Amino acid sequence: MPQSQPLVAEPEGEAAEAPMTRAERRDQQVMRILDAAKSCFVRSGFQGASMHQICAELGMSPGALYRYFPSKEAIIEAITEADRSHEAEMFAAMGENPDVVDGFVKAAIAHLRYIHESGNAPLFAEIRAESMRNEAIQLTCHQSMGEVQTSFRTYFEAAMRRGEIDPCVELETILPVMMAIGEGLAINDLPAQGVSLDRVEALMRVTVEAMLRPKRKLYETT
Structure with missing residues (x-):
């Protein structure tokens, strides 16, 4: 057998x-x-x-x-660093969009959705508040925000050279304003308050369009 x-x-x-x-x-x-x-x-x-x-x-x-x-400061730095991988994906998608306004708005909404779905809005608010009194965390926040602002500047300057946008004022003013608006939206976590991100996107699109493709310059003389 x-x-x-x-x-x-x-x-x-x-x-x-x-x-x-x-x-x-x-x-x-x-x-x-x-x-x-x-x-x-x-x-x-x-x-x-x-x-x-x-x-x-x-x-x-x-x-x-x-x-x-x-230290706790080292933990905050690591949390910020971990979020940079998400930001890198966001910027990559933005750069591939042929329409600069659409690219920026979709990237911003993707970031707000990530903040909401990850539940990081309260943490983001706490870190931002602590940065006002803790120099180590302030440095980490400024470095992170500075990298984001530099990416936006590079994106907008390339679009300006191509003649796709003609901002209402200089980028030195527009960029900090955009960053402040984005920070406020992230901290307030509007979806958690019942505000649809689709509505936020529509409003943001109108706002960004007015900033980057205005019918007339803000300081234009008549």
């Missing part, structure tokens, strides 16, 4: 997955810390939340946490 072949069980679930590398385990732990820190910052505020609170949220010893982050 032919001998039967031994049955080999197929790996299932986690056993079928390749083991994580040390770098992957570290990245996973960092994300756990950032998520726990976000919860603490939103619940207690940056001033009220302590590294010990974050440890309790994680079930991690202080010594272990400090191996990853030496």
